[in-house]
Amino acid sequence: xxxxxxxxxxxxxxxxxxxxxxxxxxxxxxxxxxxxxxxxxxxxxxxxxxxxxxxxxxxxxxxxxxxxxxxxxxxxxxxxxxxxxxxxxxxxxxxxxxxxxxxxxxxxxxxxxxxxxxxxxxxxxxxxxxxxxxxxxxxxxxxxxxxxxxxxxxxxxxxxxxxxxxxxxxxxxxxxxxxxxxxxxxxxxxxxxxxxxxxxxxxxxxxxxxxxxxxxxxxxxxx
Ligand code: SF4
Numbered sequence: 001x002x003x004x005x006x007x008x009x010x011x012x013x014x015x016x017x018x019x020x021x022x023x024x025x026x027x028x029x030x031x032x033x034x035x036x037x038x039x040x041x042x043x044x045x046x047x048x049x050x051x052x053x054x055x056x057x058x059x060x061x062x063x064x065x066x067x068x069x070x071x072x073x074x075x076x077x078x079x080x081x082x083x084x085x086x087x088x089x090x091x092x093x094x095x096x097x098x099x100x101x102x103x104x105x106x107x108x109x110x111x112x113x114x115x116x117x118x119x120x121x122x123x124x125x126x127x128x129x130x131x132x133x134x135x136x137x138x139x140x141x142x143x144x145x146x147x148x149x150x151x152x153x154x155x156x157x158x159x160x161x162x163x164x165x166x167x168x169x170x171x172x173x174x175x176x177x178x179x180x181x182x183x184x185x186x187x188x189x190x191x192x193x194x195x196x197x198x199x200x201x202x203x204x205x206x207x208x209x210x211x212x213x214x215x216x217x218x219x220x221x222x223x
Contacts, residue, residue, distance in 0.1 A: 029062040033144045040116065040137055046130045049119070056116035057083050060141050064110035065219050067142075067151040068092075069158040071113055071189060072129035078118035083111045091190035092154070095205075097213045108220055110145060112138065114157040125193060129157055148183075150219055152212075155189040171201060177208060185212055 040056050047054045057073045068084075076086045084092055084103070093103050103109060115129025116137065122128075142148070153159045156170050163180060167173035173186050180186060188194055188204065198205060 029144060029146075033060060033062050036140055036144060040141075043116070043136070045136055046117075046132045049130060050117050051120040052078055052118050054117045055081065057081055058112045058116050058137075058141070059083060059104070059106040060110040060112060060145060061106045062144055063107050063147055064145050065108055065147050065149050065222070066216060067110045067112070067145070067148050068154065069112060069114065069138075069151060069162070070154045071157050072115035072126065073113065073118045074126055075118060083113070088189065088191045091192075095187075095190060095209050095213065096216050098216070102220070110141075110148070112141060114161060134161055150215060151184050153184060153186045155187075159186045171197070174201075174204060174208065185215075187212070 037058070037060060040058055043056055044054050052075070055073075055078055057077055070084070073083065074086055074088075077083055082104075083089070089103075093100065096103070113129060113133075115131075115133040117130065117133070119127040119130055151162075153162055159170065159173060162184060163173070163186065165173065165180070167176065170186070170188060173180075174188055177186055188197055
């Protein structure tokens with residue numbers, strides 16, 4: 001993973017490592033990641049806005065090749081500390097053709113939401129991820145994962161943050177997923193609340209999912 005900064009040093013995008021461009025891991029990388037994850041887990045930056053307090057849910061390793069960037073934990077994930085440990089996660093695993101053991105192998109798969117802590121309830125479902133979180137932590141974590149080759153951007157918050165495109169809707173963006181920068185794939189949220197979207201857009205599960213599953217397995221089978 002290569003993080004790109006603009007002339008003012010602000011985050012402006014990411015590039016994936018080439019498949020053949022394996023960067024040897026140094027022991028120091030693991031130590032740096034461990035220290036960073038300890039810092040993340042101690043974060044209370046926006047705790048004043050969190051109804052259940054801070055409990056950052058993130059999984060990362062310097063050897064990870066696939067990154068999943070989602071939205072924010074729900075209450076069940078907050079309680080267990082396990083990302084995607086809910087019906088949304090069940091559907092995501094089914095889309096990717098991965099069992100729980102494969103999905104939670106952080107040596108291969110990193111998981112970080114746009115907001116690491118449960119943000120609370122709004123009028124129609126959970127509130128958006130806290131806006132402080134991704135700018136505070138994402139770049140630092142991505143820099144410690146040089147082997148990442150594929151990133152799944154799940155839902156509008158991750159896509160709006162990482163994709164500088166002009167699509168007006170998530171549907172339009174997902175339909176044109178092949179036009180995204182290499183290594184970045186936008187997906188709708190697999191929440192049961194999105195059942196209607198899935199029914200209205202059958203092309204997604206019929207055409208897009210098999211191709212994404214193929215790419216994920218090709219990547220994970222490299223080990
Ligand atoms: S949501 Fe992110 S920034 Fe806020 S307390 Fe949790 S880890 Fe820190």
